[in-house]
Amino acid sequence: MVHFVGAGPGDPELLTLKGKRLLEEADVIIYAGSLVNPQLLAYGKPEAEIYNSASMTLDEVVEVMERAEREEKTTVRLHTGDPSVYGAHREQMDALDRLGISYDVTPGVSSFLAAAASLKKEYTLPGVSQTVILTRRGGRTGVPEKEKLESLAEHRATMIIFLSVGQIGEVAAELAPSYGWDAPAAVVCRASWEDEKIVRGTLKDIAEKVEQAGITRTALIAVGGFLGDDYELSKLYDSAFTHGFRKGTD
Secondary structure (H helix, E strand, O other): EEEEEEOOOOOOOOOOOOOHHHHHHHHEEEEEOOOHHHHHHHHHOOOOEEEEEEOOOOHHHHHHHHHHOOOOOOOOEEEOOOOOOOOHHHHHHHHHHHHHHOOEOOOOOOOOHHHHHHHHHOOOOOOOOEEEEEEEEOOOOOHHHHHEEEEEEEEEEEEEEEEHHHHHHHHHHHHHHHOOOOOOEEEOOOOOOOEEEEEEEEOOOOHHHHHHHHHOEEEEEOOOOHHOOOOOOOHHHHHOOOOOOOOOOO
């Protein structure tokens, strides 16, 4: 059996209880070494085989899984954050399907959720935005034409941009026509790690501030009105609002 496990954003305590149990039981652990906190490996058995996939190809990763299956060993494929967000695990699951190898997926805390916690902000503020866009700027891996930042920015929704901090100047320039240069922006580097960095600013100055902070990778860009202080109070706790568990006062 192969278990795909979301390792969480970095803090070992943000690994789920189920993920921890699966790591403790695993005979083979394949982890994304460039992103996953190595402290998580301490949860594994001393005799567990450990592979760092940072230097491995897809075929090599699948080969390790296939060999473990032949040897009746349990494998944990440890992905950063939650594997469903830029995890590249679909191609691994498809390969296992072709080989007839069973697998399951244990979700994890995504770095974009850890970033909100670090910023102490809520992405979906009433009267500001009820939509969160997770995206990236095209680079060596392209994005569909309809998903260019300029197009997505027209919604002025809360936007979380992965894998693009090295192009933050271009990101700001592409968002500014819709959000405005004075729109609040923040960059969270290594959210929840001990060496986490947070840079706050606007689209006008965020690139300069990020450069001064020396941030070039492993960071999220957050843009939108949710970073400000103006919003409407939620109806959920409004004394005049009736719902299935409470009658309003009016």
